[in-house]
Amino acid sequence: xxxxxxxxxxxxxSRLSLSLLIVLLAWPVLKAAEFNPGALFDAANLxxxxxxxxxxxxxxxxxxxxxELLQATLQTxxxxxxxxxxxxxxxxxxxxxxxxxxRAHPGLQLITRGLLTVLRGIPELVWALLFVRLMGxxxxxxVLALGLTYGGMLAKVYAEILESVDQTPARxxxxxxxxxxxxxxxxxxxxAAKELVSYTVYRWECALRASVVMGFVGAxxxxxxxxxxxxxxxxxxxxxxxxxFLCLVVLADSLSGWLRQALDAPSQRQPSAFGLRSTWFxxxxxxxxxxSFALLSxxxxxxxxxxxxxxMAWFVSGFFPADMSADVLLKTVYGxxxxxxxxxxxxxxxAVAGLLLAVSRPRTLVNAVLNVCRSxPELVWAxxxxxxxxxxxxxxxxALALHTTGVLGRLFAQAIDNATRxxxxxxxxxxxxRSLAFVYATLPQIAPQLLAYTxxxxxxxxxxxxxxGFVGAxxxxxxLYVALSLMDYPQACTLIIAMLLLSMLVDQxxxxxxxxxx
Amino acid sequence: xxxxxxxxxxVHPNGLVALKRIQLQVRAGEQVAxxxxxxxxxxxxxxxxxxxxxxxxxxxxxxxxxxxMQDEHSLRLLRPRIGSIxxxxxxxxxxxxxxxxxxxxxxVWPVWKSLASLLYPMDINGASKVLSQVQLSDKLFDRCDQxxxxxxxxxxxxxxxxxxxxxxxxxxxxxxxxxxxALAMLQVLQQDASARDATLITSLHAVDLALGCFPRIVxxxxxxxxxxxxxxxxxxxxxxxxxxxxxxxxxxxxxxxxQHTLIQPPA
Numbered sequence: 001x002x003x004x005x006x007x008x009x010x011x012x013x014s015r016l017s018l019s020l021l022i023v024l025l026a027w028p029v030l031k032a033a034e035f036n037p038g039a040l041f042d043a044a045n046l047x048x049x050x051x052x053x054x055x056x057x058x059x060x061x062x063x064x065x066x067x068e069l070l071q072a073t074l075q076t077x078x079x080x081x082x083x084x085x086x087x088x089x090x091x092x093x094x095x096x097x098x099x100x101x102x103r104a105h106p107g108l109q110l111i112t113r114g115l116l117t118v119l120r121g122i123p124e125l126v127w128a129l130l131f132v133r134l135m136g137x138x139x140x141x142x143v144l145a146l147g148l149t150y151g152g153m154l155a156k157v158y159a160e161i162l163e164s165v166d167q168t169p170a171r172x173x174x175x176x177x178x179x180x181x182x183x184x185x186x187x188x189x190x191x192a193a194k195e196l197v198s199y200t201v202y203r204w205e206c207a208l209r210a211s212v213v214m215g216f217v218g219a220x221x222x223x224x225x226x227x228x229x230x231x232x233x234x235x236x237x238x239x240x241x242x243x244x245f246l247c248l249v250v251l252a253d254s255l256s257g258w259l260r261q262a263l264d265a266p267s268q269r270q271p272s273a274f275g276l277r278s279t280w281f282x283x284x285x286x287x288x289x290x291x292s293f294a295l296l297s298x299x300x301x302x303x304x305x306x307x308x309x310x311x312m313a314w315f316v317s318g319f320f321p322a323d324m325s326a327d328v329l330l331k332t333v334y335g336x337x338x339x340x341x342x343x344x345x346x347x348x349x350x351a352v353a354g355l356l357l358a359v360s361r362p363r364t365l366v367n368a369v370l371n372v373c374r375s376x377p378e379l380v381w382a383x384x385x386x387x388x389x390x391x392x393x394x395x396x397x398x399a400l401a402l403h404t405t406g407v408l409g410r411l412f413a414q415a416i417d418n419a420t421r422x423x424x425x426x427x428x429x430x431x432x433x434r435s436l437a438f439v440y441a442t443l444p445q446i447a448p449q450l451l452a453y454t455x456x457x458x459x460x461x462x463x464x465x466x467x468x469g470f471v472g473a474x475x476x477x478x479x480l481y482v483a484l485s486l487m488d489y490p491q492a493c494t495l496i497i498a499m500l501l502l503s504m505l506v507d508q509x510x511x512x513x514x515x516x517x518x
Numbered sequence: 519x520x521x522x523x524x525x526x527x528x529v530h531p532n533g534l535v536a537l538k539r540i541q542l543q544v545r546a547g548e549q550v551a552x553x554x555x556x557x558x559x560x561x562x563x564x565x566x567x568x569x570x571x572x573x574x575x576x577x578x579x580x581x582x583x584x585x586x587m588q589d590e591h592s593l594r595l596l597r598p599r600i601g602s603i604x605x606x607x608x609x610x611x612x613x614x615x616x617x618x619x620x621x622x623x624x625x626v627w628p629v630w631k632s633l634a635s636l637l638y639p640m641d642i643n644g645a646s647k648v649l650s651q652v653q654l655s656d657k658l659f660d661r662c663d664q665x666x667x668x669x670x671x672x673x674x675x676x677x678x679x680x681x682x683x684x685x686x687x688x689x690x691x692x693x694x695x696x697x698x699x700a701l702a703m704l705q706v707l708q709q710d711a712s713a714r715d716a717t718l719i720t721s722l723h724a725v726d727l728a729l730g731c732f733p734r735i736v737x738x739x740x741x742x743x744x745x746x747x748x749x750x751x752x753x754x755x756x757x758x759x760x761x762x763x764x765x766x767x768x769x770x771x772x773x774x775x776x777q778h779t780l781i782q783p784p785a
Contacts, residue, residue, distance in 0.1 A: 007642050007643070007646055007658065008642075009616070009638055009639055009642065009659065010659055011614075011659070012638055015637060015638070420608070422604075422608035423608040423609060423610050425570075425608070426602065426604065426607075426608045427621055427624055428597075429568065429569070429570050429597055429600070429602060430597060430598055430600075430601070430602075430621075430622060430623075430624060430625045430681060431593075431594050431595075431596075431597035431598035431624070431625020431626070432621070432624035432625055432632075433594075433629075436624050436629065436632050436633075437624070439633070439636065440610075440613075440617070440621050440624060440632070440636070441608075441610055441613075441621075442610075444610035444611075444612045444613045445610045445611065445612070447612065448612070
């Protein structure tokens with residue numbers, strides 16, 4: 001067997017070049033994200049964050065503050081609910097218009113599609129910031145921002161769901177002479193209803209988190225209270241707000257889980273499609289929507305008056321034409337690059353930390369840590385990391401990493417649990433240590449899954465990195481926040497366009513990647 | 519004495535009795551074939567000898583060492599010396615053959631070497647040598663999910679050849695191979711064992727292979743040793759008796775005794 005000695009690993013070259021590429025790319029990424037783990041242990045920073053965290057205990061429980069907290073909690077719930085109902089008003093007609101189902105000649109619907117892209121491509125936080133500028137501080141800005149962004153998102157997903165179900169019943173009724181809306185109501189809706197409702201409930205849960213986040217730009221609710229507490233470095237108050245917020249997230253999580261389970265329950269045999277339970281639920285829902293609007297005392301008639309229209313038109317026209325000077329463009333490009341770098345660093349750190357936590361024991365402790373990590377939104381983490389390492393993109397990367405670790409850690413742990421045990425056991429039985437058996441036998445099984453999860457989160461993190469700058473964590477967001485504060489609206493317009501383009505690019509890239517991996 | 523099992527019982531957690539009062543001694547360097555109908559306890563017996571299962575009762579001595587599953591340290595030293603061949607080799611689908619084979623020495627390689635080997639295989643020549651023994655040298659850099667069931671079985675075999683274990687335990691190692699290749703592969707295992715004076719215990723469905731290749735035959739039925747004899751002393755009557763229950767079950771459309779001489783690919 002003379003050939004034996006001449007054998008080389010055919011993958012060696014590609015592996016080596018891949019590693020080189022990663023190293024070559026890692027350097028500028030770390031540079032742009034201002035990676036500096038030393039800042040975590042800087043004496044001055046440690047003192048600030050230490051004093052702040054020390055003040056967390058005991059949480060603030062003064063009667064005045066508690067009543068303020070209760071108000072803010074109700075307001076947050078109301079913003080989410082009112083925002084969602086507004087989003088539904090936006091989404092249903094748009095989805096009907098943009099969806100290709102039941103059309104004889106499916107046109108491109110370019111204008112509607114473009115509108116959807118703009119609505120959901122601009123993050124809700126940016127919308128909120130704009131509405132705060134326009135209408136002043138308060139929950140109305142949050143409701144409108146949610147209504148627009150979530151309206152765009154819901155419309156897109158609704159249209160996709162309608163297109164994904166079996167089209168034959170609807171076509172049959174159309175062939176029998178039914179109009180498009182009737183054919184959709186009778187032929188498509190029964191098939192798609194469960195998925196539509198389930199997605200809406202999930203989005204309501206997201207809206208709750210988003211309404212807290214929007215409070216940081218002055219759109220009311222728990223977020224605004226949290227922002228005040230952070231600005232005054234009042235740890236006790238921040239802790240109370242955080243505890244209430246975590247409880248709210250857990251409650252919303254279980255409520256939406258319960259609702260989705262209820263959807264699976266078989267319907268009773270009765271003449272009406274709606275039983276006692278759905279009647280109660282419908283009543284409750286209507287009541288909560290009305291009380292939400294009442295609580296927030298938003299008067300939309302103000303918005304529709306001539307005067308408001310004029311001031312709005314004047315405000316919007318201030319943004320155009322966008323500032324396309326070389327100076328601003330260069331700044332914008334660097335902002336985009338920094339945003340990308342922050343998202344890469346944050347996601348990479350989270351993937352490593354998530355995997356380490358997913359294999360750690362004891363399970364209950366790890367799960368508790370993961371739950372806290374992912375329940376706290378990125379922006380709230382960012383307010384803390386900014387204290388811990390100072391203003392700048394590294395704080396943003398850390399905030400992304402903390403939240404994403406919670407998400408990925410849970411997904412990774414599930415993937416590990418679902419892997420076949422036999423290969424790992426076989427290696428344990430030739431004397432391999434637990435960790436070696438894991439990397440040799442478990443990891444190869446789940447690697448594609450881990451990669452898919454990580455890429456998916458990276459996509460979300462790019463969008464998130466673009467707005468973390470609102471609390472001083474670098475990237476496009478920080479530039480936009482500064483431009484808006486200086487009332488340099490043309491420059492703000494350029495930056496918003498950049499965000500929009502980035503979001504569209506990510507959309508395209510992830511669709512391409514999904515096709516590639518499928 | 520390489521292996522000594524003393525009054526061994528094994529009861530599965532669900533209450534099923536798999537082994538009863540097993541009394542078995544195997545000298546170092548001996549080659550033994552285990553035969554018996556399906557469900558006789560062959561796999562369980564091999565798992566107990568391989569320090570993979572804790573017996574419900576009784577003492578196990580393997581490679582002159584009393585097996586104590588609580589003693590992690592001595593177990594870590596013992597296990598690299600025991601090689602197991604599985605009927606359907608538990609190999610990760612996306613792993614390459616070279617890595618799957620080299621994993622046989624994870625128990626003795628230092629950690630840095632094991633980790634580096636994931637990036638660049640640390641012993642390509644060694645893997646290539648054992649793969650050519652099982653006639654798979656062209657599959658060195660292929661992924662396991664590109665191989666057939668029979669090829670996978672031989673990769674599992676190559677891993678144990680590479681491991682250089684003092685005790686090789688093979689559970690239906692050739693069930694997915696055609697008869698000619700099955701014989702050749704058994705001979706490879708036997709030659710490797712005798713060259714290193716290692717002990718080899720193999721369970722086989724194909725009775726003719728067992729009788730033709732192995733000097734000592736242990737017949738197992740209902741978790742008990744029915745006979746333990748030199749191959750030439752095993753009579754047709756003993757075999758008929760051993761597989762008798764299965765023959766009656768065959769009337770209900772179950773597995774027949776005749777099928778044991780046929781080759782069954784793993785599920």
